[in-house]
Structure formats: structure tokens, C-alpha cells
Amino acid sequence: MAFEFEKELKVEKTNIPGLLVFDLPVHGDNRGWFKENWQRAKMMGLGLPDFGPVQNNISYNATKGVTRGIHAEPWDKYISIAAGEIFGAWVDLRPGESFGQVFTTRLDPSRAIYVPRGVGNSFQALQDGTVYTYLVNAHWSLEQKKTYTFVNLADPELNIQWPIPLEESERSEADLHHPMLKDAKPMSPKRTMVFGCKGKLGRAIRRYADEHQLQDFEYHDTDTFDIADSHAYEGIDWDLYGTIINAAAYTAVDTAETPEGRKAAWQTNVKGVGNLARVCTEHRITLIHISSDYVFDGSQELHKEEEEFAPLGVYGQTKAAGDALVENVPQHYLLRSSWVIGEGRNFVTRMIGLANNGEHAEAPSDQFGRLTFTEDMAGAIFHLLDTGAAFGTYNMTGSGRIVSWYDIASIVFAAVGADGSNLVANSVAEYAREHHAALRPRNCSLDLSKLEAAGYHPKDWEESLATYLTKELDK
Incomplete structure (x- = not known):
């Protein structure tokens, strides 16, 4: 030989x-x-x-x-x-x-x-x-x-x-x-499929991809691809895909406590996520999944990624169950966020409307956290992908002060020039009792040190809010 x-x-x-x-x-x-x-x-x-x-x-x-x-x-x-x-x-x-x-x-x-x-x-x-x-x-x-x-x-x-x-x-x-x-034609990258493209984060992801001229992206919402429908996955050559970004979720926190809402939340947030986890595992696809601070009970002042789940309501329970499924995918980034603000109706736009109309507004003064702007979240997602950061769970919110919803509402009222006496502080328990609403964690603040160690530094939410308010008030 x-x-x-x-x-x-x-x-x-x-x-x-x-x-x-x-x-x-x-x-x-x-x-x-x-x-x-x-x-x-x-x-x-x-x-x-x-x-x-x-x-x-x-x-x-x-x-x-x-x-x-x-x-x-x-x-x-x-x-x-x-x-x-x-x-x-x-x-x-x-x-x-x-x-x-x-x-x-x-x-x-x-x-x-x-x-x-x-x-x-x-x-x-x-x-x-x-x-x-x-x-x-x-x-x-x-x-x-x-x-x-x-x-x-x-x-x-x-x-x-x-x-x-x-x-x-x-x-x-x-x-x-x-x-x-x-x-010679360079080899095209594997395709990226984005779910929840009509939501606040989905729209920010699409803007980012368009602005950076990223190729081979496909966008779906429930009208074109229901992630909870197992049959929707049939007939697709998943080996063509390298990344799935799941921005789809059932997020109606209070409605999730009703019989029909409970079923819908489990369908999307657990069964749907389970389907994605299976496909990504079988075809070595990187799964990016967005989670929530509601998987915790809010007893810690600053939540770290490894904190044990302790959800207070159905929405949090379904998000925690979905997270557990995603954690079994070999190639995954799970980004946990809170208080998301982006294009479309949200807490800030609701406060702008009430302030402009001189109406009475309430916001809890005993629930604390930081805003997350969808453009910042999209930036974090692509940073992790582009740098090949270690797979796993990362907290992602805006950086800066930890404040209450009442504090944020006060900033909005001041920016509008509205009468601050129309804004009243309430409590999480009071809101739940009066509106038959779901219990909410009081401390929603997330520790950002792991994401920062990976090289991404979220923007100060107050600076992002000031920019956001300028755009909204100029409309």
C-alpha cells in the first residue's frame, strides 16, 4: 500500500x-x-x-x-x-x-x-x-x-x-x-423564515433586513403560515433554510385567562413553538425565539437568564413552556424581553391618545422595568447571528433607569404638554381586581450583562423613547 x-x-x-x-x-x-x-x-x-x-x-x-x-x-x-x-x-x-x-x-x-x-x-x-x-x-x-x-x-x-x-x-x-x-456566482446563503411578520417586532425585523439588503428572507403571519398547524410544515424543503425567527406569539395577557383565550395561548405559544423546535432540530436550523419577563413571578429585582420559571398567569405559563421546548434545540437564541414598544398600538401610543384628548389615564406605580424598542431588539437578533455568539438565552431590553409604568406615562404626558392631574397612579393588584385581569409580575427588570458581554449594548430606553415620541407627535 x-x-x-x-x-x-x-x-x-x-x-x-x-x-x-x-x-x-x-x-x-x-x-x-x-x-x-x-x-x-x-x-x-x-x-x-x-x-x-x-x-x-x-x-x-x-x-x-x-x-x-x-x-x-x-x-x-x-x-x-x-x-x-x-x-x-x-x-x-x-x-x-x-x-x-x-x-x-x-x-x-x-x-x-x-x-x-x-x-x-x-x-x-x-x-x-x-x-x-x-x-x-x-x-x-x-x-x-x-x-x-x-x-x-x-x-x-x-x-x-x-x-x-x-x-x-x-x-x-x-x-x-x-x-x-x-x-462565477457566489453561493447564496441559506434562507431565513420569519414568523409574526405583521407584529411590532416582525415589522422591525423586516425593516432591518431591507435596510441592510439581506437576501433570501421569507415572511409569514398566521394568514399564510399558522405555526400551530402541523400540516403547514409539510411539503417544504427545510434543508434550504438556515434560520427561523419566531416573532409570533399570543400576547393577550388578560384574555389568556378566559377559556377560549387559554386554548389559543397554548396553541400558539406551546404547540406552535414545539413544531418549530422539532423542525429546527431535525434540519439543524438556528431558531431565534422571543420570550417574556412574564415567565417569572417578579419577586427578584433583576432577573437573570438562569432564574427558574415561576409564572403568575396563563400567558406566562405558555411562554415558559415554549421556552423549555426551545432550550432543547441545539442551535437556538432565546431573547427574553419586556415592555415592548414599536410600530402599532402600544402603551405609549395609548397614553399619547389619552393625553391629547384630555382624558383620565391610569398606570401602575408598583410595577418596574425598562422599555424595549423593536428596532433595538432586531439589532440584537442580527448581532447574535452575525457574530456567531454562543447559543442560549439572552435578556434584551433597553438599558438605563428602572422605572414604573406610571413614570413612563408621566414622561409621555409631559412631552405632549398635557395636564398631569389627569394621570393617576394605581397598583398591579388594584388593576387586576377592578378589571378581572391577570396577575402581573411587579419586577420586570432584566439583567443585560450576558448580552453586553456578547458585544451588544442596548440603547438607553429614555433616548429611544424621546426619538419615538418625536416621530409619533409629528404625525
Whole structure:
């Protein structure tokens, strides 16, 4: 045998980000040889992503000189050799700084390579009867094929030193006519699906994506995709998606205490979230889910991410149950928020209306927290995604002073120039008793240190409120 026996399992990083070459221990005697071709635990310990292969393909190359590629496909690959030897060439066709980078090496049964999605793959058989085998983590489909991208094997800019001159090799007709690098189309990113797109946060997410010219976003609300309907997930090639942002929720806190409201809250906030969690787990999709301070009872002055659930009402119970489901998704960001303000009707716009009309208004003086503006929340979501922050739960509200709802209402009344005597302080318990409403946590303030350590610093809510009020009052 030409290859080396009894090597130690080790990995080599390459000049292409994420492209990893493995030396494999091969054990042989006079009968032949044996190897662990792919060993999840050991290789993950060396840096191989847990890429979740779903299909094993084999390419048999009858004669020396067969040359295939360069094709970039919409899945990750783990490539090894069962018999023979190849010269392989890989070209980064992902958008970004590494676009066009080239890596070449020889592979025999004692070496393997991990190829990330979007890196063009090609090889030349150096022996008759070469058997090339690879694991992929998505099923082939016509929709997947539409996302392939290619570059020409003979492009002088790539300067690939093929051991067997290409004019002497066996190539397909298609490979002869692929574009040069300067004309090659970068691999499109995986798609992002956003649920709850008509809500306050959903609209802010869409604005952010549009303003930053983000591609391959799809938007749904209950009229086009009900996350609680298991049948809605059928017929979708989920391997095309890399991220799901769930801004959909049942948020009618008081109505959730009624028989019909209770059912609706559990449908959306638990069954719907469970469906999303299942799909994201099965297809290695990153799930971004928005939660609430109402999963806590408000007994702590400042809630940390790891605090145990203790919801006071049905809405909080359903959000806590949904959070528990999301926490089982391997790739998830759970953003917990409070007192959300954005486009559409909310506490601030209601206070503006009452103040402008000289009407009586009430707000609790014993419930404390900070406002969260949806533009700030959208910024936090994309910061976590773009920086590859550690998966898990993050608190996200505006920064700054902790105040009561009454304090916020007073700021609104002052900005409008309304008579402050029309604004009366009440209590959480008083409001619940008089309106037969749900109990609410008194302390809604969230500790922001984990998010700040991840590099995102929320805006001071008072500055955001001042900007928001200026826009609203100018309408």
C-alpha cells in the first residue's frame, strides 16, 4: 500500500475557512486494512462541526485521469477514499473575503476532508478503480440543485496544478463550459423564515433586513403560515433554510385567562413553538425565539437568564413552556424581553391618545422595568447571528433607569404638554381586581450583562423613547 498505516487521528486547518483535512488511523495486516472513516465524537473533539449527515454517496472512477468539478453545493460534505487516490482542488465560492481562495491536496484511504457548504469541490482520479465516498447533510432535490454554483477547472486565475493535464483527462461536457472565477456566482446563503411578520417586532425585523439588503428572507403571519398547524410544515424543503425567527406569539395577557383565550395561548405559544423546535432540530436550523419577563413571578429585582420559571398567569405559563421546548434545540437564541414598544398600538401610543384628548389615564406605580424598542431588539437578533455568539438565552431590553409604568406615562404626558392631574397612579393588584385581569409580575427588570458581554449594548430606553415620541407627535 502506498499510504501510511497507524497514523494518529489529527486535523489540519487550511487557508479556506472551515475546510478541514483529517489524517485517519488505518490498521492493516496481510489480510487488508481497517479504519474508522468517520467518528463523530473524536472528530468533533478536533473541531469537526456536528454536521448531521443524512446521505452517503459513492463515486466509482474506472480509469486514471477522470476529473470532476468544480461544483459548490448547498450542503456540507465529508469526503474520504475507499480505494485508490485522488488529487483534490477546493475553491471558496461563498461571498466574502475568502471568495476565490484555492486549496489542493492528495487524498488516499488514510486522509479525509470536510468541505463546508459553498466551497467548490473537484478531484482527479490518480489510479484506476478509485472509489470516492462522501457524507452530506441534506437530501438532494430539484430546489437544492437550483442553488449550485460552479467555476471552470481550467481557470488560469485559480492556477490549479493538475497532475494529469486537463486536455488528457476525462471530463464531462458540462464541466468544460463552467464560468471562470470572475463570472462565477457566489453561493447564496441559506434562507431565513420569519414568523409574526405583521407584529411590532416582525415589522422591525423586516425593516432591518431591507435596510441592510439581506437576501433570501421569507415572511409569514398566521394568514399564510399558522405555526400551530402541523400540516403547514409539510411539503417544504427545510434543508434550504438556515434560520427561523419566531416573532409570533399570543400576547393577550388578560384574555389568556378566559377559556377560549387559554386554548389559543397554548396553541400558539406551546404547540406552535414545539413544531418549530422539532423542525429546527431535525434540519439543524438556528431558531431565534422571543420570550417574556412574564415567565417569572417578579419577586427578584433583576432577573437573570438562569432564574427558574415561576409564572403568575396563563400567558406566562405558555411562554415558559415554549421556552423549555426551545432550550432543547441545539442551535437556538432565546431573547427574553419586556415592555415592548414599536410600530402599532402600544402603551405609549395609548397614553399619547389619552393625553391629547384630555382624558383620565391610569398606570401602575408598583410595577418596574425598562422599555424595549423593536428596532433595538432586531439589532440584537442580527448581532447574535452575525457574530456567531454562543447559543442560549439572552435578556434584551433597553438599558438605563428602572422605572414604573406610571413614570413612563408621566414622561409621555409631559412631552405632549398635557395636564398631569389627569394621570393617576394605581397598583398591579388594584388593576387586576377592578378589571378581572391577570396577575402581573411587579419586577420586570432584566439583567443585560450576558448580552453586553456578547458585544451588544442596548440603547438607553429614555433616548429611544424621546426619538419615538418625536416621530409619533409629528404625525
